Amino acid sequence: MSLIESLPRLRTLRLPRADGLIQWIVPLLILLIWQLACSSGFVPSRVLPAPSDVVLAGWKLLLSGELVRNIWVSFWRASVGFAIGGGIGFAFGLANGLSSLSNKLSDTTLQMVRNVPHLALIPLVILWFGIDEQAKLFLVALGVFFPIYLNTLHGIRTVDPQLIEMGRIYGMSNAELFRRVIFPGALPSIFVGVRFALGIMWLTLIVAETIAASSGLGYMAMQAREFMLIDVVVLSILIYALLGKVADSTARLLERLTLSWHPAFQNGED
């Protein structure tokens, strides 16, 4: 009896601290095996460079300033494209969620455009903009637009009508109703859109920079490929992964801060 009772308490005591470490065991193990496989010659360095070589390549590029410049260029494209596409998507989501006239006018058109995969536009975009900045910004903005638009719209449409009626009964003006009821109610869904859009944002940028760019991480990888610098190629891939992770973690953090009322976020972990 006393043993069974004490078990769950023990688990909850130990889990939070162990949790932080446990999740790093597998990645570290993979890294170790990778390093051993390369340095023992089991995997030829033409196929995959050792992690130590990748770090070394990163260090050299860091010293020459090339790495920072390319990361900055990619980061700038990602955020500006996200801001433009996300902003427009959010605005359309709000307008169509709140006004049935606006919804009738634009929703069908937007749903039709949605069926065109935005990466299929790359040849057209290159014809329009060449390999200038606009080309990348356009593609990122287009890719980001739909998840944000759709989820904002969905969030607003699914706000509990009983809460809206309650707000009206208690004399809220339209602006107040939006600020106190509709927007907070739509926020969880908007965040789903943001996180989805962040994924699309990096994916679009990788493709666009690989095909049509003269700077940025994708360009750096393509250049390295021409000179057979496989360590730089792997480095670029890893940095992309890292940037994606950073973006997602930022979104999660924001989510946790603004949705602290939500039962799903009340225990810290999601």
Next chain:
Amino acid sequence: MQEPLRLLLSDAQAVDSIEFVEEARLARWSSEADSRGLSLTIRGLRKSFGDNEVLRDIDLHIPSGQFVAIVGRSGCGKSTLLRLIAGLDQPTAGHITFGEQTRPEDIRIMFQEPRLLPWARVLSNVEVGLGSQRKSADAKARAEQALVEVGLQEKRGQWPAVLSGGQKQRVALARALVSRPRLLAFDEPLGALDALTRISMQRLLERVWHEQSFTAILVTHDVAEAVALADRVLVIEDGRIANDVTIDLKRPRERGSAELAGLEGAILRDLLQGADGTTDL
């Protein structure tokens, strides 16, 4: 083993003592407070949804400060009547007039669902009830006072998600009370609560009604609840008021007493007869 006992005790504490109610009643009679409740007159009221005529020809006068309960079979139009009184819908014909000029804050309605904003703390949820006075300097103090009245002041900083069903409904009551309404309409506010919480909420309703002397209109499925709380029970049938029973019993009423049981039985029989054999209340 001790759980049920503890629950009983804490609920008994939440419920206010009978002397308190009696005191409040005396206070009410001796001051001018009894003119606070809004009287209400309904003439020739009809309401249809398309071809479905839900209310046909309702005539009703409710004097200031009366506690009226409305019972009737499911779908007979109780909620519809309440929504018309609260001004949430417009009648097809007829009119509803109040004894005096009213402000929007004078009439409040409470639903079966608490309808709290999940993203606002308990205190801000209560502040919502102030309506146009939400921005006044004493808004917070008034909201706190309303929370004290329903016995939830220690939950002021909580999210609604962590409250129990009964506590949520008490927050909703505080929100309805905070603007000091003169008419309060309840649409089965206790319908989703367990029996014990229900009784404690009934006493809470009775107490605040005594203290604040508003006119109360309570829609309920529970005839026992109607006769225990109300001065008058209206039975709605076929879109009309089929029966108007005055409950002339001294308060506080003793639950389970023979008089209450007798009245409850009479009203129930009446309801079942009108139901043409179907007993779906």
